[in-house]
Amino acid sequence: xxxxxxxxxxxxxxxxxETEQLKSDLLTLNMGPQHPATHGVLRLEIWTDSEIVAHAxxxxxxxxxxxxxxxxxxxxxxxxxxxxxxxxxxxxxxxxTYVAAVEKMLGTEVPxxxxxxxxxxxxxxxxxxxxxxxxxxxxxxxxxxxxLYAFDEREKILRLFEEVSGARLLYNYVWVGGVWNDWTDxxxxxxxxxxxxMEEEAKKYNELVSKNKIFVERTANVxxxxxxxxxxxxATGPVLRGSGMKWDLRKNKPxxxxxxxxxxxxxxxxxxxxxxxxxxRYMVRMKEVIQSIKIVRQVLEKLEPGPIMGKxxxxxxxxxxxxxxxxxxxxxxxxxxxxxxxEKQPFRLKVKSPCxxxxxxxxxxxxxQMIADLVATVGSIDIVLGxxxx
Amino acid sequence: xxxxxxNKLAELINRNVPGANAVxxxxxxxxxDSSITVDAAKIYSVVEFLKTNKEMPFNSLQVISGVDYVEWxxxxxxxxxxxxxxxxxxxxxxxVTDRVAPAVDSIVKLYAAANFQERECYDMFGIxxxxxPDHRRILCPDDWEGFPLRKDYIAQKVYNxxxxxxxxxxxxxxxxxxxxxxxxxxxxxQAAN
Numbered sequence: 190x191x192x193x194x195x196x197x198x199x200x201x202x203x204x205x206x207e208t209e210q211l212k213s214d215l216l217t218l219n220m221g222p223q224h225p226a227t228h229g230v231l232r233l234e235i236w237t238d239s240e241i242v243a244h245a246x247x248x249x250x251x252x253x254x255x256x257x258x259x260x261x262x263x264x265x266x267x268x269x270x271x272x273x274x275x276x277x278x279x280x281x282x283x284x285x286t287y288v289a290a291v292e293k294m295l296g297t298e299v300p301x302x303x304x305x306x307x308x309x310x311x312x313x314x315x316x317x318x319x320x321x322x323x324x325x326x327x328x329x330x331x332x333x334x335x336x337l338y339a340f341d342e343r344e345k346i347l348r349l350f351e352e353v354s355g356a357r358l359l360y361n362y363v364w365v366g367g368v369w370n371d372w373t374d375x376x377x378x379x380x381x382x383x384x385x386x387m388e389e390e391a392k393k394y395n396e397l398v399s400k401n402k403i404f405v406e407r408t409a410n411v412x413x414x415x416x417x418x419x420x421x422x423x424a425t426g427p428v429l430r431g432s433g434m435k436w437d438l439r440k441n442k443p444x445x446x447x448x449x450x451x452x453x454x455x456x457x458x459x460x461x462x463x464x465x466x467x468x469x470r471y472m473v474r475m476k477e478v479i480q481s482i483k484i485v486r487q488v489l490e491k492l493e494p495g496p497i498m499g500k501x502x503x504x505x506x507x508x509x510x511x512x513x514x515x516x517x518x519x520x521x522x523x524x525x526x527x528x529x530x531x532e533k534q535p536f537r538l539k540v541k542s543p544c545x546x547x548x549x550x551x552x553x554x555x556x557x558q559m560i561a562d563l564v565a566t567v568g569s570i571d572i573v574l575g576x577x578x579x
Numbered sequence: 580x581x582x583x584x585x586n587k588l589a590e591l592i593n594r595n596v597p598g599a600n601a602v603x604x605x606x607x608x609x610x611x612d613s614s615i616t617v618d619a620a621k622i623y624s625v626v627e628f629l630k631t632n633k634e635m636p637f638n639s640l641q642v643i644s645g646v647d648y649v650e651w652x653x654x655x656x657x658x659x660x661x662x663x664x665x666x667x668x669x670x671x672x673x674x675v676t677d678r679v680a681p682a683v684d685s686i687v688k689l690y691a692a693a694n695f696q697e698r699e700c701y702d703m704f705g706i707x708x709x710x711x712p713d714h715r716r717i718l719c720p721d722d723w724e725g726f727p728l729r730k731d732y733i734a735q736k737v738y739n740x741x742x743x744x745x746x747x748x749x750x751x752x753x754x755x756x757x758x759x760x761x762x763x764x765x766x767x768x769q770a771a772n
Contacts, residue, residue, distance in 0.1 A: 250718040257703075258727055296610050420639045420661055423692035434661065441666050510611030513657055513670060515641070524657065526644045537728075541642035541657070549695040578718060 215243055220563075222251045228325065228567070229574030231548065235560065242563055245555035247548050252578040260538040265291050265505040266365060268538065273359040275540060276576040278321050281314040281350075282518040283576075284363040289444065290514040290525040291365050294507040302495040303367035304446050309380070309488045310350070310362065312481040316387065317346040318519035319474040319481075322571040326471060327398055329568040330407050335398050342390055345383050349376060366501035381489055384482045391478055399475060400461075408471060409462030412554050412566030416465070422550045425543055426521025427477070428570055431457040431470030438517040450487050452480045467569035474571070506533055520544055520571055540579055544572040583669040585613050588635060592617065595632070596624045604672070614655070614670035622673050623684040629658060629671070630689050636660060637667065640690035643697060645704040647730045649766050651676045652704060654683060675706060678770045682707040703728035731766035 220233040230251035236244040256275065260268050272287040273280040285307055292299065299307075324339030347357045353370050354362040362369050372380075398404050419429045429436055437454040439447040455476035457469030507529035515524040521543025528537040547570040555563055585603045592601040592615070600618040617625045629637045641657040652675045660667035675681040685708035687693045697708040698717040705726035708714060715721060724735045734744040 539644035
């Protein structure tokens with residue numbers, strides 16, 4: 190006998206926008222700027238046909254802090270704290286990219302220990318950032334518990350960073366020529382302990398969330414980006430890898446000492462849903478956590494005592510010219526276009542923000558989705574508005 | 580820059596896009612990056628060629644960055660080829676000399692990434708992109724005056740009845756504004772002519 194809850198196959202959502210009459214029935218909704226699911230102050234203007242999204246138009250700029258204009262009046266060292274505040278969840282990676290651009294123009298030799306410490310903090314920061322993405326994404330989809338688990342582990346990384354740099358989120362730790370402070374052996378032992386704990390925790394997260402029936406139903410086959418979409422929109426990082434392209438700057442164009450390290454590049458394989466959907470993007474991040482742990486362990490093996498600061502002139506003046514440097518950050522490739530006219534300040538500093546690119550993909554994927562699925566999609570591309578608006 | 584032979588690429592562009600006038604800007608310092616400048620009127624055909632050619636294709640647009648050199652403005656297109664064997668990237672530039680009504684052709688039809696990037700470039704430098712499907716400001720409010728990243732930009736005093744740039748907000752003596760003040764004067768006289 191058919192139960193009264195069994196309503197058969199769900200109806201496929203359709204939008205009727207053919208006639209002017211129906212167009213006028215579209216309801217305009219504002220998602221944000223103060224909306225918990227948009228991860229900051231993103232405003233999405235959504236035109237809806239009942240619960241189906243017909244158009245989504247992102248409105249940016251609520252967190253615009255004129256960082257690029259400020260940078261033109263600051264000296265090269267003074268910009269580092271400003272760069273921190275771009276992606277405040279992955280400040281170490283931001284600093285490193287900017288510093289790498291300055292170092293490339295300056296021709297600085299960075300000591301080996303400093304480079305290894307940079308890789309160490311960058312990978313720990315990647316884990317912290319992905320944990321945040323994991324926790325808030327589950328929260329977006331209605332699961333509160335994973336958020337607490339994720340923050341528990343993330344806190345351990347932040348404590349280590351606090352001890353070594355003096356700040357929890359915005360570090361000013363990676364300096365031109367090296368790093369600001371050395372790690373003690375005791376701290377490195379704690380990093381090793383953290384790696385062991387994190388590996389076990391990651392398994393727990395996978396059991397708790399990744400294969401959870403409700404989670405899979407909410408995310409599999411939702412918000413699909415093909416590789417062609419990603420390339421046309423210039424998407425990078427977990428979004429591009431989630432679509433199935435095995436592209437990682439650390440592997441394909443190794444910078445720093447990454448060529449010495451042994452790690453895999455996880456891609457969306459479509460264990461659930463298909464490559465390019467929310468579930469696969471999420472899963473790439475979870476697999477990257479494991480790879481980052483692998484890199485951190487190798488760093489700990491390679492670390493030897495030595496200087497942590499190279500020779501840098503007291504007042505940095507860069508030669509006339511320009512560079513474009515990009516690094517693999519947790520959210521995608523951050524690019525720094527630095528133009529110098531030989532002054533103490535940069536002539537122009539342009540930040541290529543991965544999140545800005547990913548937000549521009551929302552109007553492409555939103556039409557035809559349910560509003561709740563749009564929330565799932567926005568969460569899965571893991572945007573930080575500090576970086577979008579700069 | 581990666582895996583790009585600039586002289587060969589410039590020759591390729593000149594051979595296939597008549598009137599593109601591609602010139603290699605060899606970096607004076609070896610640590611800096613070289614780039615290629617093409618004629619602003621031909622940017623659409625050049626990018627179309629770069630995207631579709633077989634010899635040296637570029638399948639992705641990374642970012643569009645404007646630079647104001649006071650005498651002229653530049654739009655820099657960072658093109659990249661995401662390919663596992665031969666990844667490539669390089670900077671393509673166009674020069675815009677008109678400060679009053681600068682305009683170049685939009686390349687949104689070729690790369691979807693250009694949509695937001697061109698809007699940002701318009702927002703910050705006031706460069707108009709012809710045939711852009713959604714030509715609005717993006718980071719600043721729609722009714723904001725002026726283009727902030729131009730060197731001659733002076734913030735408006737009052738915005739919608741709010742005082743946003745009061746006298747004495749900036750300590751002009753404290754910082755090294757001399758260079759910038761010169762640029763402002765230079766650009767203003769240029770715009771006046």
